[in-house]
Amino acid sequence: MPKKKDRQTKKDMLFLQDLTQRIPIDAKRILTSPADCASYGYDASFGAYMPDLVIQPQSKEEVVEIMKVANEHHIPVYPRGQGTSLSGGPLPVQGGIVLDCSQWRDKLVIEPDDMVAIVSPGVLTAAINEKASEYGFMYPPDPSSAHVSTIGGNLAENAGGPRGLKYGVTKDYVLGLEVVTPEGKIVKTGGRTVKNVTGYDVTKLIVGSEGTLAIITEATLKLVPKPKASKTLLALFEDIVDAGKAISALLKNGIVPAKLELMDQASIVAVEAYESIGLPTDVDALLLIELDGHPAAIEEEILEVEQWCLEMNAREVTVAQTSEAAAELWKARKLVSPAIVRLKPTKISEDATVPRSKIPDMFAALKEIKETYQIDLVVFGHAGDGNLHPNIIADVRDREEMKRVEQAVAAIFKTAVDLGGTLSGEHGIGTMKAPFMEMEVGKDGLDLMKRIKQSWDPNNILNPGKIFPEKDQKLVLSNG
Amino acid sequence: MPKKKDRQTKKDMLFLQDLTQRIPIDAKRILTSPADCASYGYDASFGAYMPDLVIQPQSKEEVVEIMKVANEHHIPVYPRGQGTSLSGGPLPVQGGIVLDCSQWRDKLVIEPDDMVAIVSPGVLTAAINEKASEYGFMYPPDPSSAHVSTIGGNLAENAGGPRGLKYGVTKDYVLGLEVVTPEGKIVKTGGRTVKNVTGYDVTKLIVGSEGTLAIITEATLKLVPKPKASKTLLALFEDIVDAGKAISALLKNGIVPAKLELMDQASIVAVEAYESIGLPTDVDALLLIELDGHPAAIEEEILEVEQWCLEMNAREVTVAQTSEAAAELWKARKLVSPAIVRLKPTKISEDATVPRSKIPDMFAALKEIKETYQIDLVVFGHAGDGNLHPNIIADVRDREEMKRVEQAVAAIFKTAVDLGGTLSGEHGIGTMKAPFMEMEVGKDGLDLMKRIKQSWDPNNILNPGKIFPEKDQKLVLSNG
Known part of the structure; x- marks a missing residue:
């Protein structure tokens, strides 16, 4: 029996053959060399994983064919923007294809009469606000990464930012999406009206689903007067x-x-x-x-x-x-x-969020956690909405320290949930927080989410390994 | 073979036997007489249907048992507030049990430090704003029915109102829910933080799902400064x-x-x-x-x-x-x-919504529809967000007129969708707009919604006959 890696390569070859037969994708937009692939193996969170292949799509038709072929071949697909995710959103944790949408920037249109922006997934978030500004409008969501992160990534993770306090987060500005489903169907959700109650709110379900339910190929965003x-x-x-x-x-x-x-x-x-x-x-x-x-x-x-x-x-x-x-x-x-990150090379950035009334309690608990586990903890962030950013700085090469960091992170999550808060206010669950999901949403709550995932993506090919914990999965930082 | 009605009655008897064995519900809160049941057969929309049974639950534990037993017996359950729905949301179109939540008003708590309200489903919407006002806060959603409609109904339908223009709709104020699933599980979704990206946004999926996905037993609502x-x-x-x-x-x-x-x-x-x-x-x-x-x-x-x-x-x-x-x-x-309604007894109230830039086009089209089909059409509503209320007044006893109304309603929907708008801005799809769903969201879009419904409610017992069209279903008003 051939080795696993060889089988994988053969599977990829067949996939590529099939794909190129169906749709001509410029060979320059298909990356296969280990050096190219390696740079798609990490993001701004923790850990590195090697994809088998990177494709840079630039049209929904290409995405349709990629998904259809990937679904037939049961090859995982990981949508990716600029890789600024703090939760492991784009990490190719089970190998397969990284779908690099960061080059897909052909559309950034402001339609002033409807007060909307229509954007391709690779457009930088800050560019939307800049363009809106020319018309006297504002696109409020402002994650700190806005100048380097893509709107596609922001939509997948439901990015927040300082302005969240008054203006809300990415989800609050999405009126409609065009997406490709895991089975390669193009679906338009929502529209360009501010009010819409036609059927289930699939738009707001996809935003923040961390790229596990559909690939976003276009978005219609609400603007507000500047x-x-x-x-x-x-x-x-x-x-x-x-x-x-x-x-x-x-x-x-x-x-x-x-x-x-x-x-x-x-x-x-x-x-x-x-x-x-x-x-x-x-x-x-x-x-x-x-x-x-x-x-x-x-x-x-x-x-x-x-x-x-x-x-x-x-x-x-x-x-x-x-x-x-x-x-x-x-x-x-x-x-x-x-x-x-100047102080120590490894930064574990959390965004556990608590109800406003519990902000002082959270401060006290963080102080105690810092002392108990002897960790370097820095606290800053969006205090007005309870969305703090406790950051632990450490050295990944120091295994003993990383063990303590693991325990401290678990303690931070537990404290936030015990205070009536949530694991994540704006960064997403991704890989690292998956083991803690059940603690917050419960077994039955997690089951409802899993049912949606299974019904839309029966072969589990779209961004597997995110949000949903594997059996007995535990947080591990000490083998990095 | 016994007649259908007899079989139904026997099924209900068995259901009631099972239910009362499992949980003691005050007999006064179980209505079985035809006179009582008849008053639960209609809402503020069109048509009347006779339920087999009405239950007035007052705790989540009661709802759990009702859903478990109904699911075992495959009996449809229709959650209902005060019956002010303009789209047929609570109509028992396939017979079965109406779950009257309008008497369930034991909780209306403002927690000022977190700026939230915690409410039972039967609380009147206006009461929330009145109570919030005592603390210097506002609960913005203000459907015209706020003084008579329940928050449970508002949540199920994602009710809007005039303040929607600046403040958004019901969904924008829901931080967390406690629900009972069609299979009788209690699930808490979201929480009481303004930011929350822990897993799929099940909260916003349930709000506006017209009571087809879960029974809402408690909600945590965001308040804003007055x-x-x-x-x-x-x-x-x-x-x-x-x-x-x-x-x-x-x-x-x-x-x-x-x-x-x-x-x-x-x-x-x-x-x-x-x-x-x-x-x-x-x-x-x-x-x-x-x-x-x-x-x-x-x-x-x-x-x-x-x-x-x-x-x-x-x-x-x-x-x-x-x-x-x-x-x-x-x-x-x-x-x-x-x-x-003084002018003629039958009012067909629509809320087709168009992008702001298309408001003048919609006015022109409505004028044309009025002339073409010779109908009495009145237009008013939330013009600022394109959410107009074209109301047709007619006499249901005049079949020939109702035929023209049917055609005019279809023309209004088609125009709204052609202009880039939506069938419904805030009233919901319910029964009457179901035949037009595919026109707006497409076959594949509707399929995504159906998959969610099937995965959560495999026996289709929760509010069947709403949102999703039956095979070859057409709008029929002329046999009322």
Whole structure:
């Protein structure tokens, strides 16, 4: 009997033969060399896996044929954008074909009368907002990766971002999709109306399904009027719990900032070591708050925000007087991720999310976890909606440390769920969080999801190994 | 062989025996008399069907046993709120059990720190907003029926309302559900965080699934801060197309009203005949516009709205100077439905929705349909989001007229879909629109929905006959 790898290669050859007979794909868009394939084996999360083949489709017709042939040959297919996933979304964990959609950028059309954008999957997310801006509109979802990540990836993972607090996440802006099913059928879901209750909401089911239910080949996105003005405020706190109380006070008093971000002391220290912005490193936490809307309203509201922060014991509150000063403050927030990987090479980025009322409890629990497992933990993120980013930095070569990290990650997930929260607010489940799914959604809840997956993809060829745990699957980081 | 009705009765008896053995349900909450059952045979749409049995559950445990036994006996179950559905959602079209959840009102809790409401399915929608208001919050979805419809029904149908333009629809406010599956399993979906990407979005799949996928036993709803102020403006137009242009101009210039409603001449005339409000009956259309938000912002924006309306040839624009004057204007909008049924006894209420840019085209097409089929057509509704309510008034006893109505309804659906719109913006598909499903979502799109239904409800016992067309099903109104 031939070895598994040989069988795989033969299967791939047959697949390619079949595919090229059915549809002419430029050979330059089919990558087979180990060097090419290797660069599609990882993303911004953990682990690396070798695909057998990479195809760069550029039309729905190509995707249809790829899926039909893959489905006949039972070869796994993994859709991929720019590989910025923090949860392992595009990782080819069972070998097979990576479908690299990042080059598929032929359509980015704004239709101002309907206030929508029509986009191909490979368009960069930031490009949509830039183009919308020319028409006086905004595409609100703003994941930190917006300048490098594709809308296809954002749709698959239901990406969030700082603006989520006021404006919601990717899903809230998807009116319609064109997709190819695992069996190679083209289906249009939703449309271009804001209201639509015709049958099941297949659009919102596919968005956030992590590429396991269908390949997105086009999306119709809702735009909103660009806010007329914005203001940014920085508040420094000597106790992170006071920062939590300030957040609560603002929201309960009717102020909904566009962004409300927190950085703890460890992240401030890391940023200042990386590039001196001039932030004080002796505070326990800082809040960065952006208000947007009508100029008259935000002039008044910014004073209210200032007062509430001072009331909750802020040491100091500063309002950025120019847009340059505001941009400088937001730069600090953006530098957190690059800054902390300077400290140690391996970053485990989580986004466990808790109800707003539990933010102080989560802070306390994270502090305890940090001490119990002796790990380097940095906390920052979208505090206003409870979507914190506890990041553990470690060295993957240190197996003993990684064992502790494994335990700490499990403890973070358990704490979030115990507090009535969720494993993931915006990064997705992917590979690493799959073992914890049942803990949150229950056996019967997971079963409902599995039934959908099985009914749409009976051969389980579309992005297998994601979301759903394998039998007895456990989190393993210590063999990386 | 016993007659069908006798077999049915025997089946019901066995079901009841089984049920009462498993769980004690107060006999007063099980209705079997024909008189009682008959009043559960209709809703606010078209047609009447006799159920075999009505049960009024008041706990999830009761629902679990009902579903388990019904699933074993293959008896259809139809969840029902207050029966205000405009699409036939709760109609027992295949006989069986109506599950009357309207008495299940034991929970309506506001949790201010998380800005959520936790509710039982029988709670009236308006009661949620009233209770939220005590805490300074708002529950935005406001279907016209809010004072009489239940949140359970609103969730099943994904109800909209005037505030949909700025605030979205029911689905946008559902963070989590507790449901009972067709096989009698309790499942919790989502949670109480605003961001959640843990697995498939089963919450948003169930909301709007018209009671065909699960019975909702509890919901966690997102609240928002109550706007600080609001202003209402009335604009009169001599040409309905100018009204459409004014809508477009506002939205494109960054003004998003809380409500933007249109009434055509026929609806104005009907209202004035019903109760004299003092609206001019010689205009082609009027717009009712409500702005809300920060007082300083709306003071300025209301002037902009006034200017845009005048620019687009409004004959007259009036700003309500007091909240009483504003309420009086909104009363006119609310009176449209009761007013038009005075004219003729049968009302066919549609809510075909088109992209914003196609609103003038839709007006033109509706005018043509009215003439072609010689029907009494009244147009009003949520013009700002393209969600019009073309209402046909007729007399069901006039078969010849009803034949023309059938054709006109089909023409309205076809026009909406041809214009890139949808069969239903907020009322749901139910029974009457099922024959048109494939026209909008396509054969393969409908197949994806069917697979979900089959995988969750293999015996098709939960609200059968809705959404999915029977083989060769056609719209029939003329045998009513």
